[in-house]
Amino acid sequence: MxxxxxxxxxxxxxxxxxxxxxxxxxxxxxxxxxxxxxxxxxxxxxxxxxYPLFVEDNRVIGPFIGxxxxxxxxxxxxxxxxxxxxxxxxxxxxxxxxxxxxxxxxxxxxxxxxxxxxxxxxxxxxxxxxxxxxxxxxxxxxxxxxxxxxxxxxxxxxxxxxxxxxxxxxxxxxxxxxxxxxxxxxxxxxxxxxxxxxxxxxxxxxxxxxxxxxxxxxxxxxxxxxxxxxxxxxxxxxxxxxxxxxxxxxxxxxxxxxxxxxxxxxxxxxDHELVANAEADCSARMDRVARKKPRRLLISVGGAGAQQPLFVSIVRALWPLIEAGDVALYLNFGDHRKVYDLLRREIPRFEETATRHFDWAETTRFAQEAISGDVKSLHTFLNDDTFAAVYTTNMLMRSADILLTKPSELAFYPVPTLFLPRVGGHEAWGAIHASELGYGTSECTSTAMVLQALDLMLSEDDLLALYCDNIVKLKKQGVFNGxxxxxxxxxxxxxxx
Structure with a gap:
């Protein structure tokens, strides 16, 4: 042997x-x-x-979280x-x-x-x-x-x-x-x-x-x-x-x-920034609902770059609403240029319609201004730096009305969430946790279920109001203080x- x-x-x-x-x-x-x-x-x-160890400033997220x-x-x-x-x-x-x-x-x-x-x-x-x-x-x-x-x-x-x-x-x-x-x-x-x-x-x-x-x-x-x-x-x-x-x-x-x-x-x-501002961000969401502002959606591509066909289906379904000015879509591709290229090929007028945010300084400026300003149409985000790829979603959550994500670690954040199908059995329980606490949907296990829930959350206001109300209550209980x-x-x- x-x-x-x-x-x-x-x-x-x-x-x-x-x-x-x-x-x-x-x-x-x-x-x-x-x-x-x-x-x-x-x-x-x-x-x-x-290995002698030293420290140096993180120039990407250091200015935000030290x-x-x-x-x-x-x-x-x-x-x-x-x-x-x-x-x-x-x-x-x-x-x-x-x-x-x-x-x-x-x-x-x-x-x-x-x-x-x-x-x-x-x-x-x-x-x-x-x-x-x-x-x-x-x-x-x-x-x-x-x-x-x-x-x-x-x-x-x-x-x-x-x-x-x-x-x-x-x-x-x-x-x-x-x-x-x-x-x-x-x-x-x-x-x-x-x-x-x-x-x-x-x-x-x-x-x-x-x-x-x-x-x-x-x-x-x-x-x-x-x-x-x-x-x-x-x-x-x-x-x-x-x-x-x-x-x-x-x-x-x-x-x-x-x-x-x-x-x-x-x-x-x-993150501290999301917990500290949870009430103000939920109030802003309901104010946009009352003023009939475009519903803001945030789609975050995961670290493995999976679910590409699903993203194409969602954007296709949203396209008439984006062009009509009824929906504003943040699409964070993270560091997955191949997924970005796929959307460019599959969705007509995608590139001409999108406002690209590929520069980190410009991305952070947009994310800050969107919290209190108006947003419309399609906004795409892409960055080869992993810190920027991940943290872009964290910054955009504050001004988003609805987060669309598989039930990964994003399942634990204080933002109204529509859960896409899981990628791996371990993720199922994140959606269960969020839906039971009342700030997100149950897991939508097929494209048809995703589109049904999305249509409901865009055309009616009750789920968004319910989730925002629960987020405020849960913050007071310390649920987001982990x-x-x-x-x-x-x-x-x-x-x-």
Whole structure:
């Protein structure tokens, strides 16, 4: 048998391995050891490597939410161990970036310095590995929207079920050891907030003592856990499932859940700027309704660039209303020029009609002016910079009347939302959360359902009024305070001797 695939014997008196009190079978431990060895060899991991870390201004979103990027190389400013908060993330889709921006915005509003720590921002073996994985993730996401069989029998079940059981995800957790090399120059007691499980898991492996694992979505998965970290969730249902590990334990067993000291209910992770202005923005929406202003729609293309045929169908259906001046459409393509080119080809007069916002300074100016000014017709947004691609949607949400999105992390924002079909089973629960709280539709699982709901929300006012009213009530209840709560928890742990 080839050495790489030879079963690794475990020491006769090895300490039992468990996750939150649940034993990991020996077969799973051996699989983890083989995977770790294989990836370390493939990506040439060196455990003795050291990456000196410095910070530099983030010129794109720094002026808005105070973010500084953590970089390795040139001798620049060092991390501030007293006022700094490290926010670990990965550009896999846009969702983890979006959560990180919400956490950074909250930290900035509370007088702290948010440090952007993207595992893909360093020239490390771990970064090379993640890029390879993300390539296949993005490809599969796009395939799921082109093949119903692939989506129904492979992709949707994979993301909603395959990553559920905790012990089954033990090998994936162990892989995070290969990312820990780049943490060596971060002060060990600095708050580290992971918006993807791998940055949080790696921080624990690196010996950091104040790690918060910000659990995304509303679909608890074993993969989301980072043993040794404090976990935060956005819903009471997710809190209960992690406390019991209901359906996440070993087959045929009632598992032990997370202790209350390992888990915290935070609420929806939302930027400070959107939470602080929620009442004013909803009031402006209803004022536009009363004055018969064009209904403003925001469509945000996701990080994988999926759902392209659906976007074409929606824009085609809206086109007569756009030309008649009854609808204003913001279409943020993110960094997906191919999706923009598709719309240009498929929709007659698309390019001639659209006002293009491809310059970042001009985009930010338009977003600010639209909050109080008039908007009409079609506005397109495109930027190769990932920060700009993601944050454009955050800025446009304030002046939009209705957000059209798959139930990704955008499902947790205080803006009336029409939910498009999900891309992966894990997203279904985001729409359930928003629709039950009352600020968004249920998931519209087909193009026909999307167009029906869209027609209703454009021709009548009751749903928009209902959602705006509920957003104001939910803000008073603290539902949208999740990002603030994460920072508070980090600061509380920082003060504990």
């Amino acid at each position: 080839d050495e790489e695939h030879r079963e690794e014997p475990l020491p006769a008196k090895a300490e039992p391995v468990n996750l939150f009190g649940n034993p990991v079978p020996l077969a799973r431990q051996r699989k983890a050891a083989r995977m770790l060895k294989r990836y370390a060899r493939k990506y040439r991991y060196d455990e003795d490597a050291f 973010v500084k990027n953590v970089v390795s190389g040139a001798a620049l400013e060092k991390l501030d161990a007293h006022r700094g908060v490290a926010i670990g993330t990965i550009r896999m889709g846009y969702g983890h970036y979006r959560i990180a921006m919400a956490i950074a915005s909250a930290a900035n509003s509370m007088g702290l310095v948010p440090y952007w720590f993207d595992l893909l921002g360093f020239k490390t073996p771990g970064a090379r590995m993640i890029r390879d994985i993300d390539y296949w993730y993005s490809l599969a996401s796009r395939m799921s929207q082109k093949s119903k069989l692939f989506n129904d029998y492979i992709w949707d079940p994979l993301l909603g079920k395959a990553y559920k059981r905790v012990e089954k995800n033990y090998p994936l957790m162990q892989i995070a050891r290969l990312f820990a090399d780049v943490y060596k120059d971060i002060p060990a007691d600095m708050p580290f907030i992971g918006t993807h499980p791998w940055p949080a898991q790696a921080a624990v492996f690196a010996g950091m003592s104040n790690v918060i694992n910000v659990v995304p979505d509303n679909c608890p998965l074993g993969f989301h856990l980072a043993p040794g970290a404090l976990h935060t969730v956005q819903s009471s249902s997710a809190y209960m499932i992690f406390r019991t590990l209901k359906e996440l334990g070993n087959k045929g067993e009632i598992p032990k859940g997370l202790a209350s000291s390992e888990l915290a209910m935070a609420g929806n992770y939302v 990002a603030y709560r994460v920072i508070e928890l980090a600061q509380e742990k920082r003060r504990v001797p």
